[in-house]
Every structure is written in structure tokens, then in C-alpha cells.
Amino acid sequence: MTFRGVPVPAEPGQSVAAALIAAGIPAWRTTRRGGRPRGVFCGIGICFDCLITVDGVPDQRACLVAAADGMRLGDDGAGLDGTATGAGHDAARDREDSDAAHD
Numbered sequence: 001m002t003f004r005g006v007p008v009p010a011e012p013g014q015s016v017a018a019a020l021i022a023a024g025i026p027a028w029r030t031t032r033r034g035g036r037p038r039g040v041f042c043g044i045g046i047c048f049d050c051l052i053t054v055d056g057v058p059d060q061r062a063c064l065v066a067a068a069d070g071m072r073l074g075d076d077g078a079g080l081d082g083t084a085t086g087a088g089h090d091a092a093r094d095r096e097d098s099d100a101a102h103d
């Protein structure tokens, strides 16, 4: 797999989130308002903190998507520093951005 063009190894059965963390990438997006880093919070598909673009499909939960050969992760217009430059807008991101409990 690749994350923003950088190779990321994955073991069979790993989630996308687990593979990213194992590769030393604990956060893969930032909040729209505060620019705060986000990666895994709940790890079970509830909080939506781990949203990522997978093979061009935005807002996939990295903790639920199984890693697979050839996946392109995070190719959503975000810069290598994680700053979103063209990310989409949706209710999950709004909810997450307003949730101060994560800070």
C-alpha cells in the first residue's frame, strides 16, 4: 500500500489503521477548524476519528477497512504535513471537529 505516495507495509489481516500505526504514522488527517491531528481513537468504528481516503473513496474508517496490496491511502489533496487542502465536507467531520472530548 501507499500513504500519500509513501510505501506502507501491511500484514495479512491488519486494518488500514493498524498498518499505518505500525509504519509510524499515528495521525493521517487534521481537523478542519483547529488543524489538530487525528488517527485512531475508538478503534471499533464508532468515533469516525480515523477517516481516510482509500483508493479515491473519501471518508472510509481506517479501523474497519482491511489492508490490501496496492491500496492508495490518503490521496485526497492533503499535503505530506497532513494539512487538508481539498478534503470534502461531511457531517462526521463536523461532529468530530466539535467534540472537545478528544483534545
Ligand code: FES
Pocket: 039, 040, 041, 042, 043, 044, 045, 046, 047, 048, 049, 050, 051, 061, 062, 063, 064
Ligand atoms: S477509530 Fe473510531 S471509527 Fe475508527
